[in-house]
Amino acid sequence: KAYTPSLGKKVRYVLHIGETNTGKTHKALEKMKEAESGLYLAPLRLLALEVFDKLNADGVPCSLKTGEEEKAVEGAKHVSSTVEMFHEKDYHEVIVIDEAQMIADKDRGFSWFRAITQANAKEVHIIGSNNIKMMLLNLLNEADLELHEYRREIPLEVEQKEFGLKYTKKGDALICFSRRQVLETASRLKESGHNVSMIYGSMPPENRKRQIELFNRGATSVVVATDAIGMGLNLPIRRIVFLENEKFDGTRRRRLTSQEIKQIAGRAGRKGIYDTGKVAFTAEIKIMNKLLEQVDEPVQTFTIAPTSAVFERFQKYYRNLGTFFEMWERFEPPKGTKKAFLSEERELYELIRDTEIEARFSLMDLYGFLHIPFSAKEPSLIRQWLETVEAIAENSDLPEPIIKTRNLEELELSYKAIGLHLLFLYRMGKRTEAVYWERIREEISDGVHDQLKDEMLNYQKKCKRCGKRLPDDSRFHICDACYHRGLRKTHRYN
Incomplete structure (x- = not known):
């Protein structure tokens, strides 16, 4: 029901x-x-x-x-x-x-x-x-x-020549699938005389907005972006260029789907500015063109998740959230639906299972804390979440987020830490404190803006294992020494 x-x-x-x-x-x-x-x-x-x-x-x-x-x-x-x-x-x-x-x-x-x-x-x-x-x-x-x-009034035209970075022109949006690749590409374009905007998923929204404004008013002529560009952002883009045909989806590297290609490629063309939208690829043009033209499979199922009515009924018989997750696992969803995985909620629950925290809250309140949207892959944010929930259970002051500002990664993580703190403050009605932390977050966002400019000017390609400088044209992200060290380990274990 x-x-x-x-x-x-x-x-x-x-x-x-x-x-x-x-x-x-x-x-x-x-x-x-x-x-x-x-x-x-x-x-x-x-x-x-x-x-x-x-x-x-x-x-x-x-x-x-x-x-x-x-x-x-x-x-x-x-x-x-x-x-x-x-x-x-x-x-x-x-x-x-x-x-x-x-x-x-x-x-x-x-x-x-x-x-x-x-x-x-x-x-x-x-x-x-x-x-x-x-x-x-x-x-x-x-x-x-x-x-x-x-229907699109502006046609999409796929270029039949493989794209190389030297062919970049004004109005291009170059698409890759990691922040590192965005920074590296933007840096190389800057060296060859292009003014560049950057957009990627972990970039704070205020910074994305600034980067978009620079491109919209012509202060930058090229955008380098991840697939974050594919949802809702309308920019005056002449040509979408896919620098990669694959992406890592959290589990494995896989080829882009037809829907993903269409969502991104559809950003090319702007009525009255570019009356034909162009799309280019660096490889596999025929395969990618086929995916672009493919008719989408209709969405067959929608996702369902626990509701307050479900929790109210459950609470009449049980008092334990662990039991709830076990029953959710066994629950057969109605036809035409699929269950939400609740994997992050379960992982967080294991941190507080059978503790004083679990005893202090109702099932609904506890699930509400588990369901707070934050980057649960970051160990420091998980720690912050746990300490905050503990403080709420003990009715003590909430711990302040840890702020570090030495480099871009630290600034972006600090931005997320403040975001998580704000989620709790607004949830608890602490609006005065929230206003203060929103101001601090704005300062962090300004720091990200300055750091982005610095990264673009001084970006160096480094081995992701040992940090050694790599040649700019290196196809790989680890140095020869680390690669051979990895091979030796593999042989030893085999």
């Missing part, structure tokens, strides 16, 4: 379905701007920030609400927010839900399901790619529904 859509009877749904860069989001936001009150739900904090700035610049007072910050604008009846902040009890005349294909995401998809099926509004605008169309039509089959489909 918890996963049967409970659609509002008087809600009207408007679907905006189509490829990247077709004006879907613009059309939906125009409707929201005209409304008495509105809510925009974004997949990324950066996009929430972008819409917050845009509406205020257009004379529509709009507040910002993400887990890590709140900016209240006087008299605002519009809110720009991340999708996880959606609350079904809050009424808005128009709600806009962006990147609806994320409903299939194994970790975050349930946030889209909740927002789509429990939206409390007169009109809900849902924006998504072509492969989500049938899923949404089935999910909303009894609702009052209007469908708008969008």
Whole structure:
């Protein structure tokens, strides 16, 4: 029952379905701007920030609400927010839900399901790619529904010549899949006379925004980016260049999927500036072109996660979250759905299992702490999370985040540490403290900006094992000595 859509009877749904860069989001936001009150739900904090700035610049007072910050604008009846902040009890005349294909995401998809099926509004605008169309039509089959489909007006043209860095021109966006590769490529382009913007996933949103503004106003002529460019960022890009055809997905290196290529390649071309979008590859042009032209498989399932109703029912019979995770493992999800993995939540739970912390909190509160969105692959952030939860359990002051500023990695980690601290402060209603830490985070963001400029000018390719300087044209990221040392170890163990 918890996963049967409970659609509002008087809600009207408007679907905006189509490829990247077709004006879907613009059309939906125009409707929201005209409304008495509105809510925009974004997949990324950066996009929430972008819409917050845009509406205020257009004379529509709009507040910002993400887990890590709140900016209240006087008299605002519009809110720009991340999708996880959606609350079904809050009424808005128009709600806009962006990147609806994320409903299939194994970790975050349930946030889209909740927002789509429990939206409390007169009109809900849902924006998504072509492969989500049938899923949404089935999910909303009894609702009052209007469908708008969008086609690219600007054609995409794949270049038949393999790309080399010396062919870089104004308006190019060069795509690679690690921060190290972004810094290295940007540095090499800077040496050959290009002004470069950089965009990558772990870069603070404020810095991404600065880099985007530099490119938009022509202060930089080239962008070097990871696939972070693929979601929601509309830039005046002449040509998308894939420097790599593979990416590491957290488990293994694999070839890019058709959907990933399309999402990124679709950023090429801008009406009135570049009336043809160009796409280039450094290798395997025929294979990549085939993937670009491939029709997407429709999304078949959406992701479900535990709800408050599920927890309330569970609590009538059990008191242990370990039991809950075991039962979730055995639970057969309803047809057309798949379960969220909850892997990070389980790993964090093992740190507090059978401790005083577990005894102090209700199941719902405890799960809420486990579910806080932060980079749980960083040992220092896991430590910070644990110490903070311990402090809350003991009713003592929250530990302050550790701030280090010697290099880019430390600055970005410090930015994340403050972000995690802010998630707890806002959760506990400590807004005065949160304002102070938001100011500190801005200073860290300025430090990242300065460090990026320095990295671009002074970047050196180094062996990732021993730190020894590598030649700029080296194809590998470890030196010969470390490579042969690794080979000897392999032979010894075999």
